[in-house]
Amino acid sequence: MESPLPEHERTVTGEALQGALVDLIELSLIAKQAHWNIIGPRFRSIHFQLDDVVATARSYADTVAERAAAIGVPPDGRATTVADTAGMVAPKEGWVQDYDAIELMTRCLADAASRMRARIDLTDKTDLVSQDVLLGLTAKLEKHYWMFQAEQQNQSL
Amino acid sequence: MESPLPEHERTVTGEALQGALVDLIELSLIAKQAHWNIIGPRFRSIHFQLDDVVATARSYADTVAERAAAIGVPPDGRATTVADTAGMVAPKEGWVQDYDAIELMTRCLADAASRMRARIDLTDKTDLVSQDVLLGLTAKLEKHYWMFQAEQQNQSL
Amino acid sequence: MESPLPEHERTVTGEALQGALVDLIELSLIAKQAHWNIIGPRFRSIHFQLDDVVATARSYADTVAERAAAIGVPPDGRATTVADTAGMVAPKEGWVQDYDAIELMTRCLADAASRMRARIDLTDKTDLVSQDVLLGLTAKLEKHYWMFQAEQQNQSL
Amino acid sequence: MESPLPEHERTVTGEALQGALVDLIELSLIAKQAHWNIIGPRFRSIHFQLDDVVATARSYADTVAERAAAIGVPPDGRATTVADTAGMVAPKEGWVQDYDAIELMTRCLADAASRMRARIDLTDKTDLVSQDVLLGLTAKLEKHYWMFQAEQQNQSL
Amino acid sequence: MESPLPEHERTVTGEALQGALVDLIELSLIAKQAHWNIIGPRFRSIHFQLDDVVATARSYADTVAERAAAIGVPPDGRATTVADTAGMVAPKEGWVQDYDAIELMTRCLADAASRMRARIDLTDKTDLVSQDVLLGLTAKLEKHYWMFQAEQQNQSL
Amino acid sequence: MESPLPEHERTVTGEALQGALVDLIELSLIAKQAHWNIIGPRFRSIHFQLDDVVATARSYADTVAERAAAIGVPPDGRATTVADTAGMVAPKEGWVQDYDAIELMTRCLADAASRMRARIDLTDKTDLVSQDVLLGLTAKLEKHYWMFQAEQQNQSL
Amino acid sequence: MESPLPEHERTVTGEALQGALVDLIELSLIAKQAHWNIIGPRFRSIHFQLDDVVATARSYADTVAERAAAIGVPPDGRATTVADTAGMVAPKEGWVQDYDAIELMTRCLADAASRMRARIDLTDKTDLVSQDVLLGLTAKLEKHYWMFQAEQQNQSL
Amino acid sequence: MESPLPEHERTVTGEALQGALVDLIELSLIAKQAHWNIIGPRFRSIHFQLDDVVATARSYADTVAERAAAIGVPPDGRATTVADTAGMVAPKEGWVQDYDAIELMTRCLADAASRMRARIDLTDKTDLVSQDVLLGLTAKLEKHYWMFQAEQQNQSL
Amino acid sequence: MESPLPEHERTVTGEALQGALVDLIELSLIAKQAHWNIIGPRFRSIHFQLDDVVATARSYADTVAERAAAIGVPPDGRATTVADTAGMVAPKEGWVQDYDAIELMTRCLADAASRMRARIDLTDKTDLVSQDVLLGLTAKLEKHYWMFQAEQQNQSL
Amino acid sequence: MESPLPEHERTVTGEALQGALVDLIELSLIAKQAHWNIIGPRFRSIHFQLDDVVATARSYADTVAERAAAIGVPPDGRATTVADTAGMVAPKEGWVQDYDAIELMTRCLADAASRMRARIDLTDKTDLVSQDVLLGLTAKLEKHYWMFQAEQQNQSL
Amino acid sequence: MESPLPEHERTVTGEALQGALVDLIELSLIAKQAHWNIIGPRFRSIHFQLDDVVATARSYADTVAERAAAIGVPPDGRATTVADTAGMVAPKEGWVQDYDAIELMTRCLADAASRMRARIDLTDKTDLVSQDVLLGLTAKLEKHYWMFQAEQQNQSL
């Protein structure tokens, strides 16, 4: 497939998008896992909040993968690729207490947002169109990050 | 968590649901991978058909995982669990020709439906409520299977 | 086309589904005929009720026919097949009085439901997935049957 | 039932509408039969296109039958009437290859449109209101005809 | 205001449309009056059916009045104009029994449809565009006429 | 029909509601007449604003008439009753300049609101439930009144 | 819980709202019972009309109960409370003929509306905000009352 | 009313459905009572969750009652029947603390699900169509049960 | 492509439809140009009104072009064809004052409607189905024409 | 601008509405401030609940301001007017703990509702139409008040 | 709260977002004030246009405030903060003539857009994600600016 980008720009941008894709699929699986296994007094509230993260992650996984295809780079979202290259700490097996789920999501979202910012820097010189996709995506991830972080604050403790 | 099922019934049903969950997540990842990487004259038609499979797989993954939780068995849908226990043949890396994508989906859906039928047999003696979920799910998978299979028929060849 | 069912199971199940398909198309044509030709004081009320039957019949005809295809049996819903194999009493030509339309529908729905129950028994041993489709369909037919039957009751007579 | 039309006009218009009704029911059954039995590489695309024909045929069957009733002529849409008086070539039993389904629909739609044009001429002298219904209906049938015909063109052959 | 029609055509068409407008406003007021005052066992069914007539009459009153304006003829829908030139028999004051309401509507709709047919003839030579509006409107009125008429039929009496 | 109100309360409340009904029908006819005949630079804006008045008037005419029926008083909304008892100044025949339409509506709405306030006083002693309907209705009329009045203000003149 | 009302006003208003709540729950159960058990020629029409009453009763039960809570009075809608304090005549067991269902609803609605009017009087001096809720609710009940009553009228008998 | 089931099957199935109906109405009243009287830090989250239970209970009460009618058994959902035969522990009067509401619902849902499973066993031999309704209903109840139970878990205690 | 029309009828009808297509595309471009460049006190009102014309023109361009294809005549809507054969006066470059935009649209719509009437005459002898499309289209254009014309009227000048 | 009210009534009513307007704008700003700055375990639940208050406040601010305009009194909702005349305690700068936000809203809503009740008394003698608006508004504010108050209750403390 | 940005970047970006927030709240209050107080011939058109500005301002105020929170800076949208730091010229008290409202909005939007452009420059070096939010927001403000400006143009003056 031909690309609207020259060779070097395509390679760098393609790697940034591929990394973003793996992060987003991983994030959607972790959030679903917590969505199903969460227990504790805040069950219902966090149960729904986790599905908001899943919705963001799935929707941007599609955008990012199709952006990769659009610049001529085949995206790779296979289970083994995700399992092998994902950089987030895997959740434990079994039921997860509500505050642990919040702690887990805060950490995963911070990691993902930080890696996205590095990709924003990289694509600044290779493809502003892809960068624009990453900017919108990072704003969403950081908004989720703030919300989970806010739920951990307890000034009286 | 307490269960509405006795110990043995819970274990057998839980394993059936856990197996179904892994199959459905694996199926959703394979169909998305093909959705993004498909090429060839039938691109648009199959591109959309693959997303129909994703929608079925995601929706029933949720139903099956929450059914497991409802009988007191924590579902496991983590990336590594899926990568390690999934039974379908992984798609190749990179662009995939349209007829290869159809061939791939036909095989995966046949495998998944066949394993679901074994789970229907198992749960017949342990939990009719879970079996009812699997019956509806299998009808959907076999309908997708028919549609991909129908696209492979060519009487003039 | 390959089938997820072995030969014998496929044949028995396929015949059950084919019989259901003919009944449902016949039912939709009879209910539409009455919908158009009904006269009498209860015109409007029954006119709409008949279209509810048409909606049920058409929707399940699709489900049943595609289920047949999904198990590798080509469904046959041609006009001549319906005319030749349908088991319901054909309505008379021309305008039909409202109470006659109700009488007609009560009889047709009782017949159809009774034949569906026989198919539920047959498929119990050949395909639980198809049986599950027939269970849902029969519940709908028997609900319509109750409603038309209720309209015939008159305790003061 | 009284009619807004004099005797002769009613008879001629009523026959035109009755003929249109049978054609439309027959067309809806043929298109559904093909919808369920089609196989081949263009399965999905034609599968949906056939349902567009069904939607047109069902919707206009209702309009035409109720127009007949509105001029005091009871419409006849019973299975045996359709089987006995329909003028289209019946599709074969069993699976139908995609290009054969297109060929079949092109022929049926050409037949139906041609008969509708004759009815437009007849009603020009008996009922302009009914003719207006037939004009809109014929425009829809000829649009479907163009679309199936367009799919048969292959300039390189 | 200029007109797309010459003087004579404008006058004749304008009178046809003005007549139609008065009939439609009158019809909407009569149907609403019956909608509010109806009593008897068929209250609910006829109560709604009368509002269907109101909806048709109001919607076509708008179309017809704006068509008159579009050919440069100011439409006149004032209460006194309607009261002075309307040709339908006014309903009595007070509660109206259900079968009397049906009888009333059948008569009014027959009158209106018959006058619309005369206007269709007149506009055939002066403005086919306006005639097309009247054709669609008459089809709707005659459909309502059939439905009320059908409710009066009682073959056993 | 029995009434939830004693004789005197029923009579007084019934007259208030009947008066409101005639005002609302008259208002809807005047606003529609202006909607169709308006000309001038502000055509489009006032054309839509007039239909907002029609919507309010029609919706509350229904509420008021059914409230009358609910207290056992048959409402009278016939064309001749409206023409004979309406208290608003009838609009002239033919095209109406935009500022004249605004002037007309301002006057009609002021009249209607003022009569409604008298009815609010009357029903304060006979039926608080009907009064509550009139309060909501008057708020809507006075809001329309403000809007038309605001359009007449021109401080630079 | 603190209340925006002083002690005496709170007690009186709270009793009025509690009485309204029991009436509304009772009404919803009676209407549902009739909805399920009705038989006779007017089955379909009354079957739907009864569900309109259920919708009104359930929606206002929520409004009334939450209004009680809002003034600091815990609402009591338990089955035993309803069974012990409800003031309506209980329907008989088993199928109910259509005209008996209408008779039953007319009586229940008249009773409920009459008790609501007493509560409107009581709250006039204790809480105008709660009274406003009761006014809207009574208008709805009396509208249902008119409709069932209208269906009992038969001038020819 | 005739039944599609023989005498014995009808009696057994009818009793199962009647029992389910009483449970569902009782459940809807208990959940609404808690919905209105809940207090405590988790007010809003549980307030909405309780309404989800009400929605499930009301929707299935309708399905179950109409299924009873469809097999010729008149359903009984009167207040006194519910109060006399309901098997759940009645909630206390007045405000209820959030964790007590969760405790209450967990117990009620466990009771209801357990009785539904007994009815699933009974109908396995008398009516598979009714059993299919009970299977879907039990899956919903057990899902609600899991959710309330999950909210009680606190591993740190 | 075969045509449902004989050679001569096809040619004449095809030319009428091709002429209509060019007029509609030209009209949509002119109205959009004015939509973007309009200035003056009536900006907002005319800005939206122009988009209503665009919507009509685009929707009928599709209908007309597909009607041409349906009778076997390939429609030509290319930019150069439109630029070379369009018969309307092109708008000037740059900002356009509001009254000039109204003047422009009035002229263009009058031209287009007048040419459509000639096409209605031509197709009266060659294809009533296509004529019916042109009738509906002309009614819409003349309604837009009336509205812009009405905005130019100022009786006080 | 003329007013439907005499001078004194207009002044008193106008002041009541102006006071209500300032309270509602102030309330919407306070609730938004808390919506953005809230932290703590109940973040998500209260975050949404605060936006419900914003929706109520904004919607009624519009109703109240337009009611003031409708009686000829120009409403004043400018930032400085709100800052100078608002009577609620301003929230602190920066993050706000969840229970502090609840405490703040409970106090603000109690204040607002209490002032609204005074305005209800005032307008009882000057304008029942405006009073009706204030009654509906106060019911909404007191419902929000109950909900925040309920969240503060903790019987175990 | 932790921030995804280093200290300096956080401070600069936070100030830019806080400034944008105050501007947007101020803009929403000014536009609402004009929405309520506008008078003159263009009342209706500008009345709606002002609400479009309110919608933009409110929606972006939320986005900007939550973006500030997401980078760890508590947003400040209190009435006194807005009144003290807002940079726009306050509208006068009382009714405002339509052309004055347009003049006012043109000036406020020009001011706001100009300050937003300065913030776009500042955030170019501190946070591209926040800059992307400001870019979208400025495009909307400048579009509103164009529309109000266009309404002031009058080439004939």
Added chain:
Amino acid sequence: MESPLPEHERTVTGEALQGALVDLIELSLIAKQAHWNIIGPRFRSIHFQLDDVVATARSYADTVAERAAAIGVPPDGRATTVADTAGMVAPKEGWVQDYDAIELMTRCLADAASRMRARIDLTDKTDLVSQDVLLGLTAKLEKHYWMFQAEQQNQSL
């Protein structure tokens, strides 16, 4: 009209937007032409895909033209301007084979995207707000480009 940009920035940005506008209108006309004239086995699938391109082109033409107006540059979208300055290869007259339509769109989209990238570079120094519009637009064009390109791939050839 004043501009938020200085003279030089306005000129450069204005030219970039004007170029984008012409490209988008040209693209919408070419895609519609193909949409109407396409023939061949892939008719239906490409027929719809072409309309997706039309939707993108029309929607962004509006955004781009209004952005030009917002910076004070009158956009020029007249037919002759498009015909004279468009840079894409015009499609041939008459029917177009499906693979030729795909070839044509692939080329046009590649051309358009390449010119948009040049405009992105130009506006980087003159107006980041306009650049942001072009980034989003280019992402959409390149996605369409990928999809048509993917349909041309055939690894077996």
